[in-house]
Amino acid sequence: MGSNKPLHEMVTVQGLPQICDANSNITRRVIWFLIFCGGLGFTTFNIYKQMALYLSIPVNVRVDQILDNTLSFPAITICNNNPMRGSFTNLFGWSDVFQVAYPYTDFDEQLPNVSVSQLDISDFYLGTQIFVNSTYGHLMENTIIKCDWESAPCGQDDFIYLDTDMGKCFTYNVNGSLLARNSGRAYGLRLLLNVQEEEYTRSHDGYLGTGFMVAVHAPEVIPIMSEMGMAVAPGSQHFVGIGVKEVTAQEGVSGCGKKPLKYITRNYSREACKMECEMAFIISMCKCKDYTNPSDDFELCNPEQFQGCYIPEKAKYLQSDTGCEAGCPEPCSYTRFTTQHSSAPLTRNYITAYTKAKGKTEEYWRRNLVILEMYMSSMTYEHIEKQLEYEILDLFCDIGGALGLLLGASLLTVLEVFDLLCITVFSVMFEKNKVHKIDKGDSPK
Secondary structure, three states: OOOOOOHHHHOOOOOHHHHHOOOOOHHHHHHHHHHHHHHHHHHHHHHHHHHHHHHOOOEEEEEEEEEOOOEEOOEEEEEEOOOOOHHHHHHOOOHHHHHHHOOOOOOOOOOOOOOHHHOOHHHHHHHHHHHHHOOOOOOHHHHEEEEEEOOEEEOHHHEEEEEEOOEEEEEEOOOOOOEEOOOOHHHOEEEEEEOOHHHOOOOOOOOOOOOEEEEEEOOOOOOOHHHHOEEEOOOEEEEEEEEEEEEEEOOOHHHOOOOOOOOOOOOOOHHHHHHHHHHHHHHHHHOOEOOOOOOOOOOEOOHHHHHHHHHHHHHHHHHOOOOOHHHOOOOOEEEEEEEEEEEEEOOHHHHHHHHHHHOOOHHHHHHHEEEEEEEEOOOEEEEEEEEEOOOHHHHHHHHHHHHHHHHOOOHHHHHHHHHHHHHHHHHHHHHHHHHHHHHOOOOOO
């Protein structure tokens, strides 16, 4: 069994015939052997580099500027900096408790001598249920004075209430059905808003100024206002130009994908995944949920749990790295909206005329009136496409090129070497088996 052919006839590699040529002198064969070893070393190093490049998953990013006749208008979420109306807290006698629960930390504040344990827990817990199921925050009808979309009237029916990390907010164009037909102020959203400073209490997240936080986001994205919100102060006219970026990528490119979520059932987004990380941490530490968690599997934190566990554990979560959010990938296809924000104070003439038309005082409207205009800044959007720059076919081509450059070999040569090894191994095993039979006295067949 086996083959009597010489090695250089069984494996097509340049240099082997010269090395194995028995008629050549030793010097020539040694020189060819050194040349062959050098070529083999260089080829091996080159293949190693190509393998390392392939395993690094390099990405090719293509950016295009595309002009379109219409663009999808984003969802707009508006949150008052004051999460709970003063009239609501006074209804349950919570004003002093809010001072103790959320003291100002920039200076030493004299606080009333009260604590959560002094309250009637049943009434407080009832109030907390109302806190979730009703509009404990500012009401649309008291906040939205006027609404226009492309210079045509819109109203409260075009908004929905939305629970966010800033409390109960309201969102415009939540289903993403609106299309901007052109860029500029005449083709966008214009709002007149009332801050209602007289209703201000304490903020649980350190928002100390009057006004709103506004987030511009894709409809499928749950806004995290502490990350996405821009501040809009009263007494000014605000202009927000909006740009669009669309990103598409192959599955797995740049780590894109999605992660199953337990509590949030909306379309996957990285923001939803980050919110779920915080929800899971709070539930694991406090055995209860906060008002932003839609799950029915856990009870809402009662006031003692909220004060004794939720507040310190949330602060601990924000200050530590649990590693959960690092496991939240970006979706492979998503839309991002960019903003350019500018503002100018309302003129005295406008404030005077508005006061005559609406009543109250000029000082009231100067401290409460917000004019917000949001529009597409251009009908050109940026399309970003991410693709694998180095795929498996590229790897095979480069390995074949490396083998052929100095050794005159190919991928088939690798199979020839494998074939030769198999023949050699089986030949050795056959010979050993033959010798073993002879030793036992069996005659070979």
